[in-house]
Amino acid sequence: MRANALGTTIAGLVTVVGLAAGSVATAGTSFAATATSAQTAAVSQPAAVTATQNFGLTTAEAKNVQNFLADYWGYTGAIDGQLGTNSWKAFQRCLAKYWGYTGEIDGDPGTNTIKALQRLLKDSYGYTGDIDGIAGSGTRAAFKRFAA
Structure with missing residues (x-):
């Protein structure tokens, strides 16, 4: 069994x-x-632009940047501390007028956007690195000073 x-x-x-x-x-x-x-x-x-790129800024610092962009560069989005496509489009308008940005106003904070941002940061916010389009520690530290 x-x-x-x-x-x-x-x-x-x-x-x-x-x-x-x-x-x-x-x-x-x-x-x-x-x-x-x-x-x-x-x-x-089709590929889409990534949603948010704060380059090391806190939410409060990014809100300061958005307020600046709303006051001077036509940013109409939420002041939410998330630097997304519309924030970067407004920033690119600023960078195109004064800091040598020549790319499309597309909201993508790529190499050319970062190079123009580095020129702005070198002029007034203590950035001492190369204008290389890489958002390294020096760029991020100067961007924090800009956002303060």
Whole structure:
């Protein structure tokens, strides 16, 4: 009787393992098709500018920057301490007028935006580094002084 129960258990396990293996094999092929479809869909979507880039500023410091941008550079968004696309568009208008920014007013604080920001920070906020478009520690420290 005990041998019969053991045989039944083994037979049940073999069945479960067989079903699981078949499910895994099927899941693998369906996953591959889904992954390919997702990859194709991702390629066809336009890239968007990242949401927020505060370059080390606290929320309170970023709110100071947004207030400056609202007062002088046409920023109309929320004063929320999150320097997003609209904040950077307003900042790019300032940088284009006075600090040599020549790129698109697109709200993307990329290399050219940072270079112009570094020129502003070098002029009045103690930035001593190269105008290299990299928001390193010196740029971030001077940006904090600007935002104070």
